[in-house]
């Protein structure tokens with residue numbers, strides 16, 4: 001018997017079906033609520049509302065679990081290449097060696113970006129935030145690759161996927177080079193996906209490029225950890241923009257802007273700025289903890305808390321361990337890491353944080369590794385976007401393949417009513 005819930009309203013009883021997922025989460029299907037009852041629901045921030053059914057990623061916030069297409073984030077972060085994980089998220093299965101090689105080869109074929117895009121980058125001041133430049137450059141891809149995706153053509157969809165997978169890292173690397181005032185590098189088709197990203201970001205024209213295995217392994221792990229995360233703010237943005245049948249590149253450009261916010265992907269930059277402020281202030285973590293708990297102070301402990309995880313963010317555990325390894329391998333002793341660990345320990349023993357189930361999230365330690373790799377703070381969220389790209393693609397593709405309706409939430413109007421217009425001469 002299908003499970004249902006009952007709603008009693010205005011002396012009537014209504015029934016709504018329950019939907020159970022493969023990980024046993026259960027939701028109330030309210031697709032007929034307004035038609036049956038005239039009622040809508042109200043849920044600012046969608047804290048209790050599911051926007052879709054999805055096969056891509058699953059989080060268990062209470063247990064601190066994250067799985068991409070059923071594979072645990074721990075297994076993928078330890079054993080996979082980022083491009084393998086991108087293939088898994090987008091196409092639903094881990095690739096064979098032959099499938100991965102073809103994917104990489106097809107991406108290399110698309111890795112030249114129209115030279116005129118450099119003119120757009122050149123028009124930005126050096127002081128422009130890289131996320132603003134990246135969102136503009138990504139949207140501009142539509143101008144240089146105008147053919148819209150025929151969602152019913154697997155070939156069309158595949159070509160759009162390899163195009164954005166190829167050109168997006170080039171644009172990300174270019175924003176890094178712009179920040180550093182360095183000449184722009186081209187993609188190198190003899191390198192793997194992550195090594196090529198490192199090459200485009202770090203290769204100096206005056207020297208031969210030598211791959212750095214420590215850097216590549218750290219980048220590979222960070223990109224995997226950021227690759228997807230259910231219906232977070234930026235992914236929901238990509239989905240809702242795409243639901244109007246706007247193109248893939250335009251939808252991803254919108255997602256980049258959503259990710260930029262300090263409450264979302266911009267938090268990794270805000271965490272480093274916070275830790276540097278604490279360090280500059282003599283390392284007085286207690287002062288900043290008090291600020292974070294003071295309701296009259298807008299300051300938040302950046303990198304702490306999460307809408308879904310009410311336990312440890314599994315990605316934060318992995319990144320914290322990796323931060324120790326990378327700094328040791330690079331021979332770096334960064335006082336910021338010690339401050340971060342001290343802050344974490346204080347918060348994990350402070351009733352304000354414990355009662356609210358506020359734990360370190362993915363953004364708390366990631367910046368420490370990026371900094372050790374020589375990536376400037378303002379580039380941290382670009383690195384987040386570089387990792388999240390396959391997740392955005394996978395979710396956009398699923399939304400279009402499922403022929404989801406255009407996203408258009410309802411509201412409860414609380415404004416003035418029955419106003420009588422008076423001519424301006426009488427106001």
Ligand code: SDX
Pocket residue numbers: 045228229231232233262263264265267292293299300301302303304305306307308356358361362363
């Ligand atoms: C990401 O959704 C995703 O999956 C996102 C992400 C992904 O991979 O896509 O995981 C990436 O965005 C991680 C989150 C990065 N943001 C930050 O680190 C910014 C700091 N964190 C907070 O702003 C906050 O925790 C959010 C935005 C992450 C979550 O906010 P919610 O779920 O809306 O929770 P809330 O603001 O209602 O907070 C509940 C309580 C409040 O106190 P009370 O009103 O109950 O007294 O906890 C407090 C908040 O004031 N609180 C914090 C806090 N986070 C929440 N207090 C101090 N410092 C914090 N960081």
